[in-house]
Amino acid sequence: MHRLVVLYPTPTDPQAFRDYYEANHLPLVARLPGLRGYRWGFDVTALGADSPYFCAFEADFDDAAALDAAFASPEGEATAADVPNYATGGALLLHYDVREGEPATPDR
Numbered sequence: 001m002h003r004l005v006v007l008y009p010t011p012t013d014p015q016a017f018r019d020y021y022e023a024n025h026l027p028l029v030a031r032l033p034g035l036r037g038y039r040w041g042f043d044v045t046a047l048g049a050d051s052p053y054f055c056a057f058e059a060d061f062d063d064a065a066a067l068d069a070a071f072a073s074p075e076g077e078a079t080a081a082d083v084p085n086y087a088t089g090g091a092l093l094l095h096y097d098v099r100e101g102e103p104a105t106p107d108r
Contacts, residue, residue: 002061008055011088026040028075
């Protein structure tokens with residue numbers, strides 16, 4: 001599994017960001033080829049510090065090649081071109097291969 005994380009700093013108008021993001025941008029995201037799932041949240045907080053981010057987004061793909069193909073597709077180009085329409089604070093994109101662990105149990 002390969003994950004894309006997008007972190008958005010606080011925009012000029014947070015409510016306008018929310019409204020546009022959910023009504024316009026996420027429907028574009030949903031059409032990305034190879035997308036296995038996505039999730040997002042607003043009002044991002046940090047533990048013990050101020051958060052520089054307002055919104056966090058995650059999307060999962062089978063592998064890095066699938067992510068690259070999604071970004072290179074017409075749907076990916078439309079999704080990327082839409083970002084300036086709402087992200088007045090810009091966006092930081094990160095991606096990585098996901099590794100998994102299991103929580104500890106009392107007997108371990």
